[in-house]
Amino acid sequence: MGPVQQTRFEAAADLLERSVGYDLRTMTVELPDAHTRWRCGHCGNLTRFDVVRARTASEYWHFTIGGEPEIEEAEVTNEDLQQVSCRWCGASDRIEIVPRHGLEESPNEVGGP
Ligand SMILES: [Zn+2]
Numbered sequence: 001m002g003p004v005q006q007t008r009f010e011a012a013a014d015l016l017e018r019s020v021g022y023d024l025r026t027m028t029v030e031l032p033d034a035h036t037r038w039r040c041g042h043c044g045n046l047t048r049f050d051v052v053r054a055r056t057a058s059e060y061w062h063f064t065i066g067g068e069p070e071i072e073e074a075e076v077t078n079e080d081l082q083q084v085s086c087r088w089c090g091a092s093d094r095i096e097i098v099p100r101h102g103l104e105e106s107p108n109e110v111g112g113p
Contacts, residue, residue, distance in 0.1 A: 029084045029095050038088035041094030049088035049095070054080040 032038055039046050060073035083093035 013031055019077050029081060031081055031095060032097060036097045037100050038095050040089065040091060042091040043086060043089040045086050045088040046098075049085055050083075050085045051081070052083040055084055069110040086103060 007035050029038075037046060038049055040049075055076050056078040058075045058077050059071050062072045063069050083092055084095045086095065
């Protein structure tokens, strides 16, 4: 049943993409955490991505007498991941979250052959 739902979603996304002119599937990409990473579903790239992020920051600007500004404190109050695209093939519609295990860590949890 899982693959059927995914196919329906893909079809719906294609339809919306054509009518709206915007790829809705890119909006589902999330930042990887300590146990996950991105993977390009088209070419298998795991290491190189172009990332577009929108940040809102709260800053403390301290001006010298001469008028030269220096930002002494900055805090990111909101961060929005807008788009992730593959550096190799340029695709942004199939960037998926996959677990990190089995690549550079010991295969203890994976189970041998
Ligand atoms: Zn790719």
